[in-house]
Amino acid sequence: MTHTAELIAVGTELLLGNIVNSDAQMISQTLSALGINVYYHTVVGDNPQRVKAAVEVAKQRADIIITTGGLGPTCDDLTKQVLAEAFGKKLVFHAPSARRMEAYFKAFLPHRTITENNYQQAMLPEGCTVLDNDWGTAPGCAFQADGVTVIMLPGPPRECRAMLEHRVVPYLKGMSDGVIASRTVKLFGIGESAMEARLRQQMESMTNPTMAPYAKEGECEVRITAKAPTLQQAQAMLEPVEAQLRREFGDLVYGVDVPSLHARISTLLREQGLTLATAESCTGGLAAQRITDLPGASQVFRGGVVCYTDQVKRDVLGVAQQTLDSFGAVSSQTAQELAKGVCRCTGSDIGLSFTGVAGPDPDEGKPVGLVYIGLARGDRVWVKELHLGSARDRNRNSAVLHGFDMVRRLLSGLDIL
Amino acid sequence: MTHTAELIAVGTELLLGNIVNSDAQMISQTLSALGINVYYHTVVGDNPQRVKAAVEVAKQRADIIITTGGLGPTCDDLTKQVLAEAFGKKLVFHAPSARRMEAYFKAFLPHRTITENNYQQAMLPEGCTVLDNDWGTAPGCAFQADGVTVIMLPGPPRECRAMLEHRVVPYLKGMSDGVIASRTVKLFGIGESAMEARLRQQMESMTNPTMAPYAKEGECEVRITAKAPTLQQAQAMLEPVEAQLRREFGDLVYGVDVPSLHARISTLLREQGLTLATAESCTGGLAAQRITDLPGASQVFRGGVVCYTDQVKRDVLGVAQQTLDSFGAVSSQTAQELAKGVCRCTGSDIGLSFTGVAGPDPDEGKPVGLVYIGLARGDRVWVKELHLGSARDRNRNSAVLHGFDMVRRLLSGLDIL
Numbered sequence: 070m071t072h073t074a075e076l077i078a079v080g081t082e083l084l085l086g087n088i089v090n091s092d093a094q095m096i097s098q099t100l101s102a103l104g105i106n107v108y109y110h111t112v113v114g115d116n117p118q119r120v121k122a123a124v125e126v127a128k129q130r131a132d133i134i135i136t137t138g139g140l141g142p143t144c145d146d147l148t149k150q151v152l153a154e155a156f157g158k159k160l161v162f163h164a165p166s167a168r169r170m171e172a173y174f175k176a177f178l179p180h181r182t183i184t185e186n187n188y189q190q191a192m193l194p195e196g197c198t199v200l201d202n203d204w205g206t207a208p209g210c211a212f213q214a215d216g217v218t219v220i221m222l223p224g225p226p227r228e229c230r231a232m233l234e235h236r237v238v239p240y241l242k243g244m245s246d247g248v249i250a251s252r253t254v255k256l257f258g259i260g261e262s263a264m265e266a267r268l269r270q271q272m273e274s275m276t277n278p279t280m281a282p283y284a285k286e287g288e289c290e291v292r293i294t295a296k297a298p299t300l301q302q303a304q305a306m307l308e309p310v311e312a313q314l315r316r317e318f319g320d321l322v323y324g325v326d327v328p329s330l331h332a333r334i335s336t337l338l339r340e341q342g343l344t345l346a347t348a349e350s351c352t353g354g355l356a357a358q359r360i361t362d363l364p365g366a367s368q369v370f371r372g373g374v375v376c377y378t379d380q381v382k383r384d385v386l387g388v389a390q391q392t393l394d395s396f397g398a399v400s401s402q403t404a405q406e407l408a409k410g411v412c413r414c415t416g417s418d419i420g421l422s423f424t425g426v427a428g429p430d431p432d433e434g435k436p437v438g439l440v441y442i443g444l445a446r447g448d449r450v451w452v453k454e455l456h457l458g459s460a461r462d463r464n465r466n467s468a469v470l471h472g473f474d475m476v477r478r479l480l481s482g483l484d485i486l
Numbered sequence: 487m488t489h490t491a492e493l494i495a496v497g498t499e500l501l502l503g504n505i506v507n508s509d510a511q512m513i514s515q516t517l518s519a520l521g522i523n524v525y526y527h528t529v530v531g532d533n534p535q536r537v538k539a540a541v542e543v544a545k546q547r548a549d550i551i552i553t554t555g556g557l558g559p560t561c562d563d564l565t566k567q568v569l570a571e572a573f574g575k576k577l578v579f580h581a582p583s584a585r586r587m588e589a590y591f592k593a594f595l596p597h598r599t600i601t602e603n604n605y606q607q608a609m610l611p612e613g614c615t616v617l618d619n620d621w622g623t624a625p626g627c628a629f630q631a632d633g634v635t636v637i638m639l640p641g642p643p644r645e646c647r648a649m650l651e652h653r654v655v656p657y658l659k660g661m662s663d664g665v666i667a668s669r670t671v672k673l674f675g676i677g678e679s680a681m682e683a684r685l686r687q688q689m690e691s692m693t694n695p696t697m698a699p700y701a702k703e704g705e706c707e708v709r710i711t712a713k714a715p716t717l718q719q720a721q722a723m724l725e726p727v728e729a730q731l732r733r734e735f736g737d738l739v740y741g742v743d744v745p746s747l748h749a750r751i752s753t754l755l756r757e758q759g760l761t762l763a764t765a766e767s768c769t770g771g772l773a774a775q776r777i778t779d780l781p782g783a784s785q786v787f788r789g790g791v792v793c794y795t796d797q798v799k800r801d802v803l804g805v806a807q808q809t810l811d812s813f814g815a816v817s818s819q820t821a822q823e824l825a826k827g828v829c830r831c832t833g834s835d836i837g838l839s840f841t842g843v844a845g846p847d848p849d850e851g852k853p854v855g856l857v858y859i860g861l862a863r864g865d866r867v868w869v870k871e872l873h874l875g876s877a878r879d880r881n882r883n884s885a886v887l888h889g890f891d892m893v894r895r896l897l898s899g900l901d902i903l
Contacts, residue, residue, distance in 0.1 A: 095503065097502055098504075109530055353774055362879070364845070377778065377789045378832070
């Protein structure tokens with residue numbers, strides 16, 4: 070049976086535009102991968118009458134309702150009360166949740182004392198399945214009533230994401246008459262529309278497995294999903310589709326089920342026992358920041374220099390004054406010397422450099438969007454010249470992704486340029 | 487009269503989680519600043535029955551309906567048809583919009599030919615106010631019927647934002663019996679709940695002007711909004727409230743109507759003709775990346791070093807080996823030498839350093855969340871010791887904000903620690 074879901078986000082901060090409803094995006098992606106249709110998202114404020122009205126509407130048009138937010142300890146947090154009432158259920162005290170919360174406070178918030186209000190969070194609809202929250206204080210819950218499955222999740226995206234993955238997906242899989250498996254094939258170096266054009270005809274003819282393309286900030290991905298009586302069977306159905314995508318896109322595929330290009334190169338560096346360093350002019354530290362976002366980065370990343378002046382390029386990274394004078398800071402020659410220089414001064418195996426005109430104004434008479442990326446390994450050095458657009462933030466992101474892809478290609482034995 | 491608005495986003499890509507509903511956030515912020523209540527956001531797919539159902543629900547509970555998306559040239563783009571039908575209006579051909587579209591194609595998409603489908607975009611509800619789109623091909627429109635004001639905007643955020651600012655705000659102001667002015671007072675160094683507690687009583691008693699608190703990733707703000715017959719009168723009403731907030735929160739207020747703490751320190755540096763450099767261990771380049779996100783950063787930022795190893799701390803930034811041996815890399819002494827060292831090697835006036843244990847694992851026997859921030863100016867140096875939580879990404883963000891606030895305090899002649 071195909072299910073139809075509606076997401077209800079509860080929070081005045083969403084209606085004021087203080088935050089964006091990223092929970093809805095995250096849950097939609099997950100439900101889509103499970104083959105569950107999402108027909109509506111609703112956002113409503115911290116007002117019991119209006120939340121109740123939204124739930125009444127949703128009951129008429131969905132058989133799965135997932136709420137986010139409003140599970141906190143303050144009087145604004147009313148989701149459980151309203152939902153329990155809408156489905157004729159009482160709230161009852163759930164002692165194990167209270168104990169978990171006490172343990173959480175002790176471990177992560179040692180300076181805060183638990184208040185009576187906090188214990189409100191352990192009041193849950195009678196007979197519900199408790200969704201333990203290991204990432205915050207508010208437990209989630211799920212129950213079935215009036216032909217509808219109701220699932221309540223905390224609003225903070227970090228908690229919502231973890232609860233979704235570890236609590237909701239297993240719960241929804243249990244409701245299903247089959248098992249769902251999915252894989253995400255990640256690509257760099259092709260635009261979404263070009264990718265989609267190459268897949269469209271086939272996508273439209275597929276029902277199980279299915280393929281869905283996504284684009285995100287300069288990268289692309291294709292999610293393949295299969296449904297079968299057992300996980301093994303579902304996984305087996307994915308194999309030929311993954312193989313076919315790899316044939317179709319060749320070395321544009323940088324990984325399957327990996328979170329990002331920088332996660333991929335971190336893995337490659339770790340596997341090969343190599344270290345990386347960055348020299349960044351126009352990208353201003355973005356590449357270093359991405360790499361070091363990952364726990365354990367110190368094993369593969371030795372350091373970076375953000376060289377916003379010629380003096381830093383020269384004195385810290387050893388770029389020759391003559392190079393700067395003859396070719397300018399934004400040049401292939403400078404990119405090469407930066408990449409070599411940062412290897413030398415940090416003692417890294419691989420150096421990656423960025424120098425360019427991020428915008429909004431041209432520099433050295435060179436146009437906005439011109440970027441040189443240098444890659445050094447031992448005595449060898451490669452330079453890639455990019456002509457990007459006029460948007461500063463997109464240029465920085467795009468340059469960093471191109472640089473990471475050069476590192477991936479080097480470590481995978483592929484052509485770099 | 488106070489208006490109540492509902493936003494309806496039309497687009498299957500939102501329900502698949504392919505994109506996040508950033509239009510809703512943007513429009514909500516704008517309506518909130520205009521004093522218009524937003525009670526619901528709805529997202530619905532490209533399906534005429536379901537869009538119609540969403541509009542019927544919205545008509546019952548809002549007197550302003552703003553739609554985003556579904557104005558494009560393909561058969562999926564059905565917003566105008568459905569809305570016109572729901573309010574008993576015919577679509578009629580609007581020749582000036584067709585001419586504008588032809589001119590737009592000529593100027594920005596010279597390689598594309600206009601198709602019959604494109605001309606569908608010039609079909610608009612009879613008697614509507616046309617909202618000219620100078621940023622894309624699909625015109626927006628507005629009309630009033632059945633006691634409801636309907637406004638339709640294109641979905642792409644860049645077009646939606648421009649149309650909102652240049653077309654919708656003037657239209658809504660024309661509906662209003664007064665003018666709205668607002669100011670945002672930005673704070674650092676106080677939590678949202680503590681700020682709210684100090685303001686709650688007063689906030690609740692205010693009707694015009696009003697105050698609304700917001701929290702965002704470690705910072706807080708209070709938005710004050712006033713409505714009056716003229717802009718001058720509205721502005722005058724904001725003065726005493728701003729003054730009172732400044733008295734209440736003193737030097738926790740880092741600015742009014744400034745976008746961020748790093749924008750504030752960039753302005754201070756520029757005004758005082760000073761330059762900054764960063765030495766980052768645990769923050770991995772995040773501080774440099776933030777500062778260089780701003781156009782014109784090269785005037786105030788000379789460079790930074792991401793020092794992920796002791797060798798880089800010593801050889802590039804000149805931290806004494808003895809300091810590292812005696813006190814460790816995560817220590818007040820190392821933070822001081824890093825801040826001084828980065829001034830020296832980049833030739834900057836001010837040096838800001840970060841060294842700590844971002845997590846998830848302890849390091850040097852020191853706990854996750856311990857961070858030392860060093861600030862150097864000439865011969866003087868200050869160090870702040872932080873004990874943050876266990877979440878790596880929040881720790882990095884929080885450390886960077888504390889560091890920026892130290893720079894702000896230095897440049898504003900305030901106590902730094």
